Amino acid sequence: MINTNSKPYVLILREIERASLLKKILIENNINVIIEPLYKIQPIEFKSINFLNYQSLLITSVNTVKILSQKFSKEELNTIKTYCVGKVTEKYALEAGFNCIKTNSNSGITLAKNVIKKSTYSNKKILMIGATVLAYDPTEIFKKANLEVEKIHIYKKIPYHSLSEKSLDLLNKGKINNIIIYSPETAKIFLKLAKGLNTKNIIITCLGNRTEKILTENKWKKIQVLKNTELKRIANKIINSII
Numbered sequence: 001m002i003n004t005n006s007k008p009y010v011l012i013l014r015e016i017e018r019a020s021l022l023k024k025i026l027i028e029n030n031i032n033v034i035i036e037p038l039y040k041i042q043p044i045e046f047k048s049i050n051f052l053n054y055q056s057l058l059i060t061s062v063n064t065v066k067i068l069s070q071k072f073s074k075e076e077l078n079t080i081k082t083y084c085v086g087k088v089t090e091k092y093a094l095e096a097g098f099n100c101i102k103t104n105s106n107s108g109i110t111l112a113k114n115v116i117k118k119s120t121y122s123n124k125k126i127l128m129i130g131a132t133v134l135a136y137d138p139t140e141i142f143k144k145a146n147l148e149v150e151k152i153h154i155y156k157k158i159p160y161h162s163l164s165e166k167s168l169d170l171l172n173k174g175k176i177n178n179i180i181i182y183s184p185e186t187a188k189i190f191l192k193l194a195k196g197l198n199t200k201n202i203i204i205t206c207l208g209n210r211t212e213k214i215l216t217e218n219k220w221k222k223i224q225v226l227k228n229t230e231l232k233r234i235a236n237k238i239i240n241s242i243i
Contacts (some may be wrong), residue, residue: 007032008177008242009170013186017062018088022180025235031242034176036167038189039157044065044132046154051080054150055124056101056115058138060085060108062092064130067154069096078126081118084110086214087231107207107229108136116145125150132156135183135208171197177242180234181206187214203241205234 012019016035021133023033041063049072051057055146059065060180065128068077074097082098084094084225085108093100103114115126115138128138132153142149163171170176171194177204181187187206191214203222207214212225226234 001167009034009065009175010238010242011036011170011176012225013038013166013179013181013190015062017092018086018169019180021088021231022235023206025232026238029235029239031239034170036164038163038193039159041155042158043155044153046152049127049152050126051076053124054080054138055120055122055129056081056083056118056126057098058083058115058126058128058130058149059089059098060111060128060130060134060136061092062089063155065089065092065098067094068129073097082117085113085209108134108138108142110229112136112141116142119145119147121146127152129154133185135185157185160193163193168197169200171202174198174201177203178203178205178238180204180238181211181215183207184210184214187211190216191215204239205238 007030010026012022012035014035015037019035023035026033059082072110077097078099080099081101084093084100084104085219090100101118103111119126126142128149128151139149149173181190181204200221203219203224204215205224206215207226207229212223215223224237226237
């Protein structure tokens with residue numbers, strides 16, 4: 001039996017559902033994984049929505065699916081073509097009754113490009129529903145394609161005041177090799193929570209140049225940026241950084 005205490009640790013700063021597939025791959029490669037969201041989800045009031053008034057819907061998180069499925073029937077959710085970022089979000093959306101259009105989108109920008117390809121140039125807007133702060137806002141790319149987008153915020157993220165005891169213990173003992181950060185917002189929260197901790201030898205694997213910029217400005221030494229967001233590529237990047 002392998003002693004799990006001797007295996008490297010990876011800390012994924014993301015919602016549990018969205019990090020589960022990456023966790024599975026890393027565990028299969030003999031890596032310990034901790035998933036730690038850095039904020040709680042708080043639904044907020046939003047205006048009445050008639051999905052028939054829009055040509056398509058963009059969803060970038062499982063949280064959006066959960067909140068909408070509590071407010072609308074499966075029949076209502078099925079009336080609009082829906083595009084999701086990632087297989088996990090799509091899985092939850094299909095189970096909730098959304099009329100999901102299959103794509104290979106793994107990020108907000110690839111999703112937006114797929115939506116543009118399949119959109120009709122009618123007077124109906126594209127609807128984007130999600131958090132008050134988005135990792136990627138596709139408004140400009142839609143404008144360039146002469147498509148109107150309407151954003152509706154249905155929840156906000158409330159940052160936690162500290163990391164979990166387990167993460168704090170492993171960080172202080174220097175046992176975490178790699179931290180995965182998916183958004184600028186998460187990077188800012190983590191840097192605040194990690195002040196004074198033993199982090200100098202940790203590699204951060206991050207998504208996007210905006211996230212990298214925040215880490216660089218805060219003098220983080222070891223950063224690798226994900227250019228390809230396909231799940232196996234992400235896993236291989238992390239595995240190779242540990243070997």
